[in-house]
Amino acid sequence: MNTEKSMTIWDKSDSSVLNTFCEDYRVFLSGHKTERENVSGMTELLRKAGAVSLSEVVSGEKRLQAGDLVYETMMKKSLVIFRIGKKSPLEGMRFLGAHIDSPRMDLKQHPLYENTDLALFETHYYGGIKKYQWVTLPLAMHGVAAKKDGSVVDICIGEDPSDPVVGVSDLLIHLAGRQMSKKVSEAVTGENLNILIGSRPLPDTEKNAVKENILAILKEKYDITEDDLVSAEIEVVPAGPARDYGLDRSMIMGYGQDDKVCAYTSFRAIMDIGTPELTSVCLLTDKEEIGSMGATGMHSRFYENTLAELLNVLGCYSELNLRRVLTSTKVLSSDVSAAFDPNYPDVMEKNNCAYLGRGPVFNKYTGSRGKSGSNDANAEYMAFLRRVMDDAGIIYQTSELGKVDEGGGGTIAYILANLGMEVIDFGVAVLNMHAPWEITSKADIYETYKAYQAFLMA
Numbered sequence: 001m002n003t004e005k006s007m008t009i010w011d012k013s014d015s016s017v018l019n020t021f022c023e024d025y026r027v028f029l030s031g032h033k034t035e036r037e038n039v040s041g042m043t044e045l046l047r048k049a050g051a052v053s054l055s056e057v058v059s060g061e062k063r064l065q066a067g068d069l070v071y072e073t074m075m076k077k078s079l080v081i082f083r084i085g086k087k088s089p090l091e092g093m094r095f096l097g098a099h100i101d102s103p104r105m106d107l108k109q110h111p112l113y114e115n116t117d118l119a120l121f122e123t124h125y126y127g128g129i130k131k132y133q134w135v136t137l138p139l140a141m142h143g144v145a146a147k148k149d150g151s152v153v154d155i156c157i158g159e160d161p162s163d164p165v166v167g168v169s170d171l172l173i174h175l176a177g178r179q180m181s182k183k184v185s186e187a188v189t190g191e192n193l194n195i196l197i198g199s200r201p202l203p204d205t206e207k208n209a210v211k212e213n214i215l216a217i218l219k220e221k222y223d224i225t226e227d228d229l230v231s232a233e234i235e236v237v238p239a240g241p242a243r244d245y246g247l248d249r250s251m252i253m254g255y256g257q258d259d260k261v262c263a264y265t266s267f268r269a270i271m272d273i274g275t276p277e278l279t280s281v282c283l284l285t286d287k288e289e290i291g292s293m294g295a296t297g298m299h300s301r302f303y304e305n306t307l308a309e310l311l312n313v314l315g316c317y318s319e320l321n322l323r324r325v326l327t328s329t330k331v332l333s334s335d336v337s338a339a340f341d342p343n344y345p346d347v348m349e350k351n352n353c354a355y356l357g358r359g360p361v362f363n364k365y366t367g368s369r370g371k372s373g374s375n376d377a378n379a380e381y382m383a384f385l386r387r388v389m390d391d392a393g394i395i396y397q398t399s400e401l402g403k404v405d406e407g408g409g410g411t412i413a414y415i416l417a418n419l420g421m422e423v424i425d426f427g428v429a430v431l432n433m434h435a436p437w438e439i440t441s442k443a444d445i446y447e448t449y450k451a452y453q454a455f456l457m458a
């Protein structure tokens with residue numbers, strides 16, 4: 001029996017305010033499962049709040065003043081938002097960086113085939129998944145098919161309660177003797193992750209009648225052909241909304257909370273603050289789960305290019321000024337941390353790990369083995385943040401990602417640090433990270449939002 005005094009932060013916030021914030025998050029998370037959906041959904045909220053796009057400012061249509069929100073998107077998959085401060089950008093910026101891609105299965109380029117009167121889609125998994133967790137679940141398909149005429153068709157199947165769902169089958173226990181004796185990592189292979197999508201033949205069809213019927217449905221519903229799937233991006237994700245979790249409704253279970261819980265709280269922080277002293281930035285990036293590469297990932301020049309444009313419209317662009325602003329930017333890499341799991345205590349060192357309900361988490365470093373691949377934040381920066389959080393009455397925790405040599409991981413922190421910024425990882429603790437359904441604490445979500453605001457205003 002655990003008789004330790006509770007160290008949770010539940011008693012410090014007004015529970016109706018906390019619940020309202022978390023319900024807004026739960027609804028947004030349910031309706032925005034992919035990077036594209038996050039960019040379009042957040043852009044819509046930005047427009048409603050009076051934000052302008054940076055291209056509107058560059059073209060001279062709009063002018064910026066302190067307090068204004070201005071944004072830019074990159075290939076519909078990443079988004080940067082600035083809230084203009086009272087002081088010149090040359091005096092420094094405050095930056096929240098989160099990622100809006102999450103582990104999933106992507107359809108292959110030639111996905112559709114028929115086998116024994118069943119139609120299936122081939123997939124290639126994206127990000128780090130335990131493959132056995134993704135079978136026998138109701139799954140939905142989200143994405144786009146781009147056609148040769150330049151039009152792009154939005155696809156979303158499996159989210160409306162009246163929609164069908166799809167899924168990956170698994171071997172029945174009765175015949176799973178050999179499968180069950182394999183290593184867990186080999187029991188379900190990447191090539192096993194085929195999505196069962198149909199079994200009804202198209203009438204009067206000789207060959208591949210079930211596949212032909214699926215193609216007829218795609219043609220009728222979306223006006224796309226089998227060839228159009230070559231230029232499609234369809235992400236297969238758990239179907240259905242995020243839910244309150246626990247008999248006391250203290251937690252949220254949802255797909256993609258790594259890292260959309262930090263993306264949403266960062267987004268809300270910059271939307272809800274007044275006019276900051278220093279210009280605030282919220283960058284929501286793609287491709288973190290596969291190494292941050294590509295034009296929409298954190299390794300790209302997207303942020304530097306956009307910042308150059310911003311400095312230009314603010315009348316202070318030069319190559320030297322751009323470098324100066326980058327090196328005087330302070331960053332919270334808004335990413336999730338692993339929560340202690342009472343079922344698996346052995347992987348954590350209890351003095352240096354994060355617990356659900358005890359507030360947002362600083363990870364001074366991540367990496368593997370001897371901190372390999374990690375941004376290790378400076379002591380002076382950590383001291384600055386202790387002061388900011390204490391002054392704002394924020395309760396936080398510090399953590400490592402598991403015991404020494406137990407495993408490891410990384411975030412976008414080091415990429416921003418390469419630009420000369422002070423950076424530390426700071427976000428919400430998550431249980432079941434990278435599983436189809438991840439768990440967070442509502443108390444942590446709300447406290448993280450308040451902590452991000454305190455940082456932007458510091």
Ligand code: MN
Pocket residue numbers: 099258259288335336411
């Ligand atoms: Mn993450």
Ligand code: MN
Pocket residue numbers: 258289434
């Ligand atoms: Mn991740």
